[in-house]
Amino acid sequence: MQATIMEESAAHHANVKPRMRILLVEDEAVFARAVAKRLQKAGYECEHAESIADGRALARQFAPDLALLDMRLPDGNGLELLSDLVAKGVAVIVLTAHGDVMDAVNAMKQGATDYIKKPVDLEELLLAIEKAENATNLKRQLDYSRQRNSHETENIEMLGESAPIQAIRTQVERIAQLVSVEAAPPTILISGETGTGKDVVARLLHQSCKNSDRPFVHVDCASLPSELIENELFGHEKGAFTSAQNARCGLIEAAEDGTLFLDEIGELPLTLQAKLLNVLERRVVRRIGSTKERPVLARFIAATNRDLQQMVIDGRFRSDLFYRLNVLSLNMPPLRDRGSDVLLLAQHFATHTERRYGLEKRVFSPEVTEMLMRYRWPGNVRELRHQISRAVLLSKTAQIRLQDVALPVELVANVKLTTTATEDVAAATRMTLDAAEKLMIEKTLEQTHFNISEAARQLGITRMAMRYRMEKHGIRA
């Protein structure tokens, strides 16, 4: 989040056109909150209205570039607002109830840019917005046909040449072959620390299966309140509870014969774990308030950064569900075990940011290169991506130096003890040269459990020089 703010403010300074302003007209509060949060995270400005009247008023004040318009609103049909917005030159993506084809057709006839079926997959929505953004930009700049761009498909990239990433690629290929001959596709469990690319690999698995043109539905079990997850997953019949005015299909059904990706599965409440197990075993789903069972064709992929086996021992995760999910498993390696993939990814993210903001090419100083290789990356690829875009935006010269990279002080000791590195650390931490040197020695000693030879090796100095410096700074082993 911090990095996003930094990117935006730097973009502002670099005189780059700010990103789109989006008006969301939607009366389902929880869903609206999730959409607004995701859009803001992606760097868009977003305002939310709950009715046609509010939407109309906000459209005047906020002057959006794009609107996301629900069709069923408390004070009428979204189509009433659609024509006003289109007349103002606002691109409109309509959100239609599942199966309500007529709404979509009417909206497109009245000038909507695109439509998305509910329940909405946030990543799919972002893609539609990007398409609309590209289309609008193109239309403005070149008066070009929007059609060409709106058919681009997303290309998922899992970069890396290291052995652990090659092994993941091979596993993905094997799974793709397996799935094509199996009747009920086997469930896949992806584990790995946060930011290692579990989402990326889930999409890659989807892309490489024969049903890749079918829906990919992402459910984040951690961000949905537990009382809503059941409704989201299973859907409900009209009248199933007081506020259920219309029947609604759940996400399991919405995935059709594509992929249902259950992210952060470790956060699923125990009661729902039992219900999910039933779906996986019997391959049927029943909406809340319904007696009718519908067949489940989707393939399930689950992901977690928790130790599910430990959760089973602690009684917080059902063992039968764990075994059912864990038919095939993929373990995403942490970034620190991927060798020079760190540099390959850093270069990729740097180029991406340079292109996005029209900046000149940057190079990493040798100390930064070394630091990138030695840092432990607890937030993995996500952390690297944020650090690199931030460094590219903040560096005043074509060379990215250590002070442009805001890695936590306690890990700076991973850099060799050269004069330039000490100067860079001092500048980054606003310490004197002496204090920076002392800090680097102390931290390396701590990390090597006071093994002086090992610490000296890591710092690139002799054991004698290490002893001398420890004495100078009054550090006792």
Ligand SMILES: Nc1ncnc2c1ncn2[C@@H]1O[C@H](COP(=O)(O)OP(=O)(O)OP(=O)(O)O)[C@@H](O)[C@H]1O
């Ligand atoms: N190998 C890779 N190549 C390119 N980009 C990657 C790679 N791995 C991860 N990323 C990028 O890093 C970011 C984090 O990845 P992702 O969301 O897939 O991680 P995650 O393991 O699902 O994280 P979390 O556990 O927090 O949900 C994303 O922006 C993703 O595009």
